[in-house]
Amino acid sequence: MYLSYFGLSDNPFSIAPNPDYLYLSPRHKEALAHLSFGLRESGGFVMLTGEVGTGKTTVSRKLLQQLPDNTQVAMILNPTLSALELLASVCDELGIDYDASHAGLKYYNDLILSHLMDNHRKQHNTVLIIDEAQHLLPEVLEQLRLLTNLETHREKLLKVVLIGQPELQQLLKRNELRQLAQRITARYHLLPLSASEVKAYIQHRLQVAGGDASIFTHSALKQVHRVSAGIPRVINLLCDRALTLAFSRQDRQVKQHVFLAAADQILGEDVIKDRLLRYQTHYLAFLFVCSIVAGYFVGGWYA
Numbered sequence: 001m002y003l004s005y006f007g008l009s010d011n012p013f014s015i016a017p018n019p020d021y022l023y024l025s026p027r028h029k030e031a032l033a034h035l036s037f038g039l040r041e042s043g044g045f046v047m048l049t050g051e052v053g054t055g056k057t058t059v060s061r062k063l064l065q066q067l068p069d070n071t072q073v074a075m076i077l078n079p080t081l082s083a084l085e086l087l088a089s090v091c092d093e094l095g096i097d098y099d100a101s102h103a104g105l106k107y108y109n110d111l112i113l114s115h116l117m118d119n120h121r122k123q124h125n126t127v128l129i130i131d132e133a134q135h136l137l138p139e140v141l142e143q144l145r146l147l148t149n150l151e152t153h154r155e156k157l158l159k160v161v162l163i164g165q166p167e168l169q170q171l172l173k174r175n176e177l178r179q180l181a182q183r184i185t186a187r188y189h190l191l192p193l194s195a196s197e198v199k200a201y202i203q204h205r206l207q208v209a210g211g212d213a214s215i216f217t218h219s220a221l222k223q224v225h226r227v228s229a230g231i232p233r234v235i236n237l238l239c240d241r242a243l244t245l246a247f248s249r250q251d252r253q254v255k256q257h258v259f260l261a262a263a264d265q266i267l268g269e270d271v272i273k274d275r276l277l278r279y280q281t282h283y284l285a286f287l288f289v290c291s292i293v294a295g296y297f298v299g300g301w302y303a
Contacts, residue, residue, distance in 0.1 A: 002247035012209035013240040015233055019061040021208050023201040023232075028059060031188045035063050035161065038186025039127065044148030044156040045183050047133075047172075048163045050190030053233030056163050059190070060129055063161070071125040080135045083143040087112065090128060090147075105143070113150050116157040126158050133164035138176055145180040192230030195222070201232065202239060215243070219256040227263045227272060241266050 003011065012021070022028065031048055038046030050056045064073060074093030081089060087108035091098050096115050098108065119126050128144075130136070136144075150157045162168060166189070172181045193201055199221045203213035216224070216239070228234040242254045242262035251258060263272050 002243045005247050006211055006215055006243060008206075009210040010208075011240070012205040012211060013236040013243070015236050017058040017061050019058060019065055021205050022055070022058050022062050023197075023204040025193055025197045025201070027191055027193075027197075028055060031056075031059050031190050032062060032066075034186045034188040035059070036066060038184075039063075039067075039159050039161070041155075041185040044145070044158065045160045045162060045180065045185065047168065047184050047187040048161070048190065049166055049168050049187070051192070051231065052165060053231040054190045054192060055232045056190055057131055058232075060131065060161065060163055064129075067127065068125065070123060071127055072119060074126075074128045076128070076130045077132070079130050079132055079140070081140065082137070083140045084108070086140050086143065093128075094126070109147070112147060112158075116150055120152070120157050127161065128158060129161040129163065131163045133162040134166075134168040134171060135164075136162075136171070138171070138174060141171075141177055141180055145183065148183065193225075193232065193235075194230060195225040198225040198228070198230055198235060201235065205236075214253070216254045216259070217256065220254050220259040223256055223259050223263075227260075227267070237266055238263050 003009070014021075024032070035046050035048060048056050048059065067073065072094060074090050076086065076089055076093070079086070084103060084105060087105065088098070088100075088103070090096075090112055091108060094112070094115055096111050098111055116126055128147075130144075144160055148156050148158050148160060162184075169189075171177070172184075202216055202221060202224065206213050206215060220242070224235060224238060228238055238259070239254075242259045245262045245265075246252075246254045246258050249258065260272065
């Protein structure tokens with residue numbers, strides 16, 4: 001609706017995990033580096049966690065773009081499966097033919113292990129990526145660990161990337177999963193964006209879409225961080241609605257009051273008031289602490 005009005009060639013704030021729009025903040029760079037390093041190591045598992053909407057799936061899509069051409073990838077997006085169903089899904093993703101009438105853990109395991117050996121002979125890597133991994137049952141995770149038992153003298157023949165919310169960390173602390181937890185060679189927890197990173201994030205996405213980075217005023221950008229708490233998915237939802245509202249008003253820029261009106265429509269007036277009040281409270285507390293520290297040093301200097 002607003003694309004041509006603002007000179008955009010694409011929707012810059014789609015919530016689809018498009019790696020072309022990935023803003024590589026220092027945190028996202030570290031996350032990508034940890035995943036890449038983990039897949040190069042000899043262990044079987046790497047793990048990326050973060051709160052909802054922090055960009056975990058987009059980072060995984062970027063990782064896919066960086067994998068060597070000789071890599072076969074299986075991706076599981078809905079892990080609320082039994083061990084048997086998960087193995088069947090892995091077969092589907094890897095293009096392994098099977099007879100469902102012979103369904104059984106050993107049957108699927110043998111097929112997958114044979115495929116891994118075949119890939120190894122062809123000098124192909126095999127990677128399994130599981131999104132929303134916090135929903136995996138302990139017995140399913142144990143089955144995944146058993147799949148990674150196949151190895152050469154130097155490396156595992158199957159590398160597994162677990163992507164999930166913070167609950168995944170707690171899940172892997174369970175006693176029966178301690179063997180799997182010990183096989184995680186790289187792990188990273190993705191945090192929300194800082195105020196400066198939110199500004200750079202919005203400008204980056206606008207520029208990728210061929211737009212002007214100054215569409216959002218400075219005061220509006222400040223409010224984006226305060227209201228969104230630095231969560232990229234929330235930023236996208238709010239900025240998309242703000243551009244729509246600015247277009248309907250025929251404004252050439254998204255100003256602070258327009259953004260807050262858009263935020264009210266998305267999150268609700270009560271939520272916005274609560275978040276802004278919480279931010280002001282934290283800011284005043286910070287100033288209070290700073291004044292005490294300054295007073296201490298000034299008093300010590302005079303003494």
